[in-house]
Amino acid sequence: GEDVEQSLFLSVREGDSSVINCTYTDSSSTYLYWYKQEPGAGLQLLTYIFSNMDMKQDQRLTVLLNKKDKHLSLRIADTQTGDSAIYFCAEPVSNYQLIWGAGTKLIIKP
Amino acid sequence: DAGVIQSPRHEVTEMGQEVTLRCKPISGHNSLFWYRQTMMRGLELLIYFNNNVPIDDSGMPEDRFSAKMPNASFSTLKIQPSEPRDSAVYFCASSLRGLGGSGANVLTFGAGSRLTVL
Numbered sequence: 001g002e003d004v005e006q007s008l009f010l011s012v013r014e015g016d017s018s019v020i021n022c023t024y025t026d027s028s029s030t031y032l033y034w035y036k037q038e039p040g041a042g043l044q045l046l047t048y049i050f051s052n053m054d055m056k057q058d059q060r061l062t063v064l065l066n067k068k069d070k071h072l073s074l075r076i077a078d079t080q081t082g083d084s085a086i087y088f089c090a091e092p093v094s095n096y097q098l099i100w101g102a103g104t105k106l107i108i109k110p
Numbered sequence: 111d112a113g114v115i116q117s118p119r120h121e122v123t124e125m126g127q128e129v130t131l132r133c134k135p136i137s138g139h140n141s142l143f144w145y146r147q148t149m150m151r152g153l154e155l156l157i158y159f160n161n162n163v164p165i166d167d168s169g170m171p172e173d174r175f176s177a178k179m180p181n182a183s184f185s186t187l188k189i190q191p192s193e194p195r196d197s198a199v200y201f202c203a204s205s206l207r208g209l210g211g212s213g214a215n216v217l218t219f220g221a222g223s224r225l226t227v228l
Contacts, residue, residue: 031214042114042201042219043153050214088153096141096165098217100153 002026002093006101013109018076020104022089025070029091032065034074037086037103046087047074076106084108116202116220124228128190131223133202134183143217144177144187145201153201159185192227199224 005023012018024032030051035043049056049063049072056063062075076083089101115134123129135142142159157167162179170177174193179185189196203217 033214033216035217040221042203042221043217044219045216048214048216092215096143096158096160097155102152 002091002099004089004091004099004101006087006089006104008102009105009107011107011109012079014079014081016079018074018079018083018106020074020076020087020089020106022072022074022101023070024072024089024091024099026091026093026099027067027070029093031092032072033090033092033098034063034072035088035090037088039085043088079106079108081108081110114202114204114218114220116200116223118223119221120224120226122226122228123192125193126191127227128188129192129196129225129227131187131200131202131225133185133187133220135185135202135204136218137183139204139206139218140182141205141207142179142185143203143205144185145203145219147199147201147222148197156187156200189225192225194227197225197227 002025031048033048034046036046037043047058047061049065060077064073086103086105088103090098093099117132140161144156146154156169157177158165159179177187199222201219201222203219205215205217
């Protein structure tokens, strides 16, 4: 069945780049999404990429998509303390179903 | 726009009590989702409404759970009777349309209702 996998934790130093990885299984997905969840809050869309793109850049965020390997990554440049959150990768598998990764908790070290 | 509004933000209740969670989606959004988030199971879709009609409730864990959407601006999720294993954060989310079709479709989540059943 469909599955989205992410590592559970990532620890980086403030100012370094963070790279959060995700693997997915449904090759027919048209879009792939990254959501961010801050403590005590709901998820909010961070960015997304269309499946015919290899890369998308938005300020400090870079999304890379390797369709052959079904691998998605999110790079955050110059990581700040405000980036501390849980990051979820998600792919749609129907008109209303998203398969969610378990979420990667980003920990920022001073 | 105030976003998706959920209430209560926190609910502590005793086993066997009825719990009602409420959601006001974003005006103009025709799709509404109820999710449950736990450490063990992550995010689970409980039920999906489109134009106020329940389309898929296969994620509702048991008959103790029920959801309604009487109009486009209000939905409830009810648990009766509640059990300790229902303790979780329940999220309501809405989107302009379902996830299909052309263009990216974004879910807007509420802040969640944290339920603790003792």
